[in-house]
Amino acid sequence: MGSPDEEHSLLRSDRLSRDFVAVGTEDTVAQALEKIRAAPGTNEIFYCYACDPDGRLVGVVPSRKLIRASPEERISSLMFTRVVKLPADAPDSLVEDFFVTYRFLAFPVVDTENRIVGVVEVSNFVDTFSDTLFDEVEGRVRGEVYRFVGLPDNESKEKRPLVMALRRFPWLLVNIGGGFLAATISRIFERTVEELVVVAAFIPMVLVLSESLGVQTTAVSASMLAEKHVDKLQVRREVLGTSLAGMMAAAVVALLGRLYAPSLAFPIVLFIAITLSTTLAASLGAVLPFLFHRFRVDPHMASAPLVLAISDNITLFTYFTLVTHLVVRGV
Structure with a gap:
């Protein structure tokens, strides 16, 4: 029997979603948007993942950036090449750390050959495993906003x-x-x-x-x-x-x-x-x-x-x- 972390890795978890959109680096924005429309079961597409001809993950494009780009523009000119990704055997603790640290809405999950096998979204992760995650993130965001406008962190508690x-x-x-x-x-x-x-x-x-x-x-x-x-x-x-x-x-x-x-x-x-x-x-x-x-x-x-x-x-x-x-x- 494997260790607890191995038993709760992403590949063995129902948190891993297979509903993601992968496009080629030379695809146009119009082609990428068409793939998004045709993808089954994808209600919320936060990011579009760019792969090379061998299927390896090489970039990511936020969906809002696709919408604002011209239809003829290439994915290679829009994508961010520094992709924050999770290994397929990532334990629960690492996934939680990623969401708290990077605050992205979703992370791609890759195998040992850097091929994308799914995505893990913040909504699924929080609803299933970590009710405290939103409280922590919300508290950080609230504190940052208060400090930015010159208010103490505990201002909301003052009656x-x-x-x-x-x-x-x-x-x-x-x-x-x-x-x-x-x-x-x-x-x-x-x-x-x-x-x-x-x-x-x-x-x-x-x-x-x-x-x-x-x-x-x-x-x-x-x-x-x-x-x-x-x-x-x-x-x-x-x-x-x-x-x-x-x-x-x-x-x-x-x-x-x-x-x-x-x-x-x-x-x-x-x-x-x-x-x-x-x-x-x-x-x-x-x-x-x-x-x-x-x-x-x-x-x-x-x-x-x-x-x-x-x-x-x-x-x-x-x-x-x-x-x-x-x-x-x-x-």
Whole structure:
């Protein structure tokens, strides 16, 4: 008699579904969709599996990607070649780990020669074997969403509205302070805006770019802290990549600014201001979560408001100063 894991392997389990769609790498999208329509007993097709001429699994294409692709496009140009797959003798514990770790809706199951023999879907697995799986995944997702918007994980359990309000109010004060400082900076440069009205038109675009990139790097750093795996090299790469993306965006905005400005001075100001502000926002977003973590302050709740407030005000000050000296005064 085999071991318990062998007795509960996928090949011996009714969780293994034979209802899957396999296509050739040179098939077109139209041919793949036709095979999906003709496949018997397939109510839910999450993924389409690409096989080579020998029947070995070489790629996977999400069904939503097939639907959005042009009918003439080849599967080889759409498929993901790094396929996460389960061996046919996988025990229950490994299957559960795969669903919790990768969070895919289904996994292909292959034999020793890498030929697909079936699929295991999350609905069948959870309904039959693991009622706790959805609770674990749901809890992770809920926690990630709460942290992303700056709320503690246990916020949903709080029943007292006043306590909820007191938890959130301090960071609203940060937003209010940042907004008031931005209003003050705008008031200082009021004459600049009056003399060159187009300056005001580009303020939202200048601010939103630094805010967006700052929040992105904040999320990366905060995620590292949550997973307790800090990679300093990855943080540096994130800042550099985000800064380069900001520079590319600055070039696009500068070209748009040229349409509204009689000279090159204003587009140059746009490029410099956005490049500096996005680089600053990326750096703050990368560093502040670690700083708050050191002082035992929740980095998700504290860093994002400060990144936005600081980057917004420095962006505005830089933008108005450059416009005043390089454009309005003609220096």
